[in-house]
Amino acid sequence: MQKPPELSQTREQITALDKSLLELLSKRRQLSLNVARSKEVDVRPIRDTQREKELLERLVQQGREQGLDAHFVISLYQSIIEDSVLFQQTYLHGRANPDTQKQQYTVAYLGARGSYSYLAATRYCSRRQVAMIDFGCQSFDDIVNAVESGHADYGFLPIENTSSGSINEVYDVLQHTTLSIVGETTIEVGHCLLTKPDSKINDIKTIYAHPQPISQCSRYLSQYPHIKLEYCSSSAEAMTKVIESDNDSVAAIGSAEGGSLYQLVAIEKGLANQKINQSRFIVVARKASAVPSQLPAKTTLIMATGQKPGALVEALLVLKAHNLNMSKLESRPIPGTPWEEMFYIDIDGNLATTQVQQAIKELERLTRFIKVLGCYPCETVKPTQLSQAQLLIEPDSSKHIAAKVSSNNQDKHSRDYKSQDTQLVCQNLHIGAGQFGALQQINLPIDNTELATQAKHIKESGFQAIVLNDLKNQLNEQQLKSHAQVIEQAGLLCVMQIDQEQDFALASPIADMLILAGKQMYNSDLLALIGSVNLPVLLERNTMASIDDWLQAADTVLSHGNQQLGLCESGVRSFTHPEQLSLDLAGLVEVKSRSHLPVIVNTSFSIDPARLTTHANAVKQLNADGIILLKQDGVSQADLIHSLYQE
Numbered sequence: 001m002q003k004p005p006e007l008s009q010t011r012e013q014i015t016a017l018d019k020s021l022l023e024l025l026s027k028r029r030q031l032s033l034n035v036a037r038s039k040e041v042d043v044r045p046i047r048d049t050q051r052e053k054e055l056l057e058r059l060v061q062q063g064r065e066q067g068l069d070a071h072f073v074i075s076l077y078q079s080i081i082e083d084s085v086l087f088q089q090t091y092l093h094g095r096a097n098p099d100t101q102k103q104q105y106t107v108a109y110l111g112a113r114g115s116y117s118y119l120a121a122t123r124y125c126s127r128r129q130v131a132m133i134d135f136g137c138q139s140f141d142d143i144v145n146a147v148e149s150g151h152a153d154y155g156f157l158p159i160e161n162t163s164s165g166s167i168n169e170v171y172d173v174l175q176h177t178t179l180s181i182v183g184e185t186t187i188e189v190g191h192c193l194l195t196k197p198d199s200k201i202n203d204i205k206t207i208y209a210h211p212q213p214i215s216q217c218s219r220y221l222s223q224y225p226h227i228k229l230e231y232c233s234s235s236a237e238a239m240t241k242v243i244e245s246d247n248d249s250v251a252a253i254g255s256a257e258g259g260s261l262y263q264l265v266a267i268e269k270g271l272a273n274q275k276i277n278q279s280r281f282i283v284v285a286r287k288a289s290a291v292p293s294q295l296p297a298k299t300t301l302i303m304a305t306g307q308k309p310g311a312l313v314e315a316l317l318v319l320k321a322h323n324l325n326m327s328k329l330e331s332r333p334i335p336g337t338p339w340e341e342m343f344y345i346d347i348d349g350n351l352a353t354t355q356v357q358q359a360i361k362e363l364e365r366l367t368r369f370i371k372v373l374g375c376y377p378c379e380t381v382k383p384t385q386l387s388q389a390q391l392l393i394e395p396d397s398s399k400h401i402a403a404k405v406s407s408n409n410q411d412k413h414s415r416d417y418k419s420q421d422t423q424l425v426c427q428n429l430h431i432g433a434g435q436f437g438a439l440q441q442i443n444l445p446i447d448n449t450e451l452a453t454q455a456k457h458i459k460e461s462g463f464q465a466i467v468l469n470d471l472k473n474q475l476n477e478q479q480l481k482s483h484a485q486v487i488e489q490a491g492l493l494c495v496m497q498i499d500q501e502q503d504f505a506l507a508s509p510i511a512d513m514l515i516l517a518g519k520q521m522y523n524s525d526l527l528a529l530i531g532s533v534n535l536p537v538l539l540e541r542n543t544m545a546s547i548d549d550w551l552q553a554a555d556t557v558l559s560h561g562n563q564q565l566g567l568c569e570s571g572v573r574s575f576t577h578p579e580q581l582s583l584d585l586a587g588l589v590e591v592k593s594r595s596h597l598p599v600i601v602n603t604s605f606s607i608d609p610a611r612l613t614t615h616a617n618a619v620k621q622l623n624a625d626g627i628i629l630l631k632q633d634g635v636s637q638a639d640l641i642h643s644l645y646q647e
């Protein structure tokens with residue numbers, strides 16, 4: 001074997017290379033700032049998931065050429081993109097609130113340097129590239145007082161943790177404050193056992209910690225029943241106790257980063273019960289902030305509905321009616337009024353929009369008390385994923401799998417195989433298991449301006465998605481991508497129909513959902529392909545196919561892994577009117593009773609537009625899980641959709 005280079009020499013090379021990598025990352029960050037500047041001018045959303053998908057796909061390919069694993073490349077770039085998105089958000093939020101721009105912020109937080117609140121505050125300031133003057137406090141009330149009295153610019157309050165849940169005391173403090181929530185930040189909480197350098201785990205007799213880490217590390221602590229637990233008001237206080245102690249038998253629970261500020265070492269790591277342990281903090285300030293429209297925003301409300309039965313449901317229906325997603329609902333008792341609750345609600349939406357304003361106005365009529373606690377940029381960056389197809393499925397090996405699995409095929413579509421109804425979930429479109437989806441099919445070709453106008457009406461009419469078909473004949477890749485972007489900007493999902501084999505490669509990287517056209521129902525290669533993607537798929541019945549054939553084709557798809565499968569009934573050829581399709585309503589009932597898969601009905605080719613309302617309602621009565629309606633020029637289908645959603 002050839003003698004390897006000296007270890008120290010190789011390490012020097014790695015050190016130099018890492019420095020270059022950091023320089024490149026810093027340059028990339030500056031470029032993303034330029035992107036934010038352009039988006040500020042063009043008023044475009046920060047997030048462009050289509051661009052991210054293209055970027056990831058290219059990088060996976062380039063990485064593969066360099067011998068790098070696709071999953072490694074993806075996870076690396078998901079972090080880089082998260083940083084880029086948050087950096088851009090911070091920049092635009094700062095531009096929209098110029099009076100908050102300072103060289104340094106005084107920040108009030110719980111505990112002292114080294115506490116998790118301190119780490120969250122440091123992270124927040126460093127992203128804003130401002131110096132932080134830290135103002136440690138003994139309690140949440142003290143934090144709020146420090147900001148209200150002007151001693152601090154911002155206060156950091158931990159609001160929830162992924163393992164121990166909501167932090168009730170913070171909700172109680174929020175009931176009475178005049179402060180506004182202006183931001184949020186989430187940090188990874190890596191609990192470690194921190195000791196003086198010479199301590200060993202077997203020597204430890206006392207552990208100091210805040211009650212939250214103690215509850216989050218209960219499984220680890222139960223291994224040492226002889227160790228005494230002493231509660232502290234913050235993790236920083238716990239660390240101080242250890243460093244000030246004159247013996248080596250004491251330890252604290254805290255982060256390795258925090259511990260190093262006290263010269264403590266982490267002798268055990270990963271103490272939390274749950275592998276992913278994160279805490280979300282809210283940032284409060286005296287003045288509310290404005291969130292530019294390009295940023296994903298959250299609005300937090302508190303309200304008291306009174307004790308009338310169903311009052312909360314009524315209030316929540318207002319949010320539903322305005323298509324507002326509620327990402328959190330908490331209730332807390334109101335001091336002095338037993339059995340009455342104050343509700344805390346996080347809405348995904350910007351207070352500046354009429355949608356949110358209108359909802360609040362309606363809530364004001366239904367509630368006894370309502371207050372907006374703040375509107376702020378949402379800092380959760382959901383990572384963009386690539387489908388299996390985009391991760392490049394080797395065609396030969398996929399055929400091999402197809403042969404193997406088909407011999408082990410046991411009626412996967414049947415209710416005997418799976419008793420629960422399958423539900424297709426694609427953002428706000430849910431099909432099956434009691435949820436009804438409404439999709440609008442439009443005719444191509446269409447130009448982007450006209451598409452944007454139509455998409456707006458389609459959204460307003462209550463549909464959740466647009467279906468595009470005849471792709472390859474009508475559009476090139478670029479046009480298809482820009483159509484998908486226009487549809488996404490209208491807040492709708494883009495469903496693409498695979499009419500021929502070439503459509504699959506074109507549509508699967510862009511679409512939110514696929515429909516395999518009935519004429520391809522017997523194409524086993526295409527069934528295998530749609531069975532291998534991580535995308536919801538509807539399998540349309542061939543106009544000549546029996547229900548058995550249809551369900552057998554569904555089994556082929558399910559056998560390849562894709563369980564997000566639904567069926568699409570568009571009509572069958574009848575002997576009475578061979579030139580026109582007729583909707584097989586008896587077939588719909590049969591397939592619903594035999595299979596757990598959701599069934600959506602496409603009325604485009606089988607129903608006379610004059611009788612659409614009657615037929616669409618019949619389809620709903622027969623337990624179909626959704627409907628596809630063809631767009632008709634100059635005809636509004638809003639009333640019809642509305643009636644389908646009435647119980």
Ligand SMILES: O=C(O)C(=O)C[C@]1(C(=O)O)C=C[C@@H](O)C=C1
Nearest residue numbers: 035046047048049051052081084
């Ligand atoms: O290209 C953009 O529009 C960017 O904002 C840059 C970037 C990136 O960092 O690559 C970040 C966010 C977008 O979602 C897509 C890409």
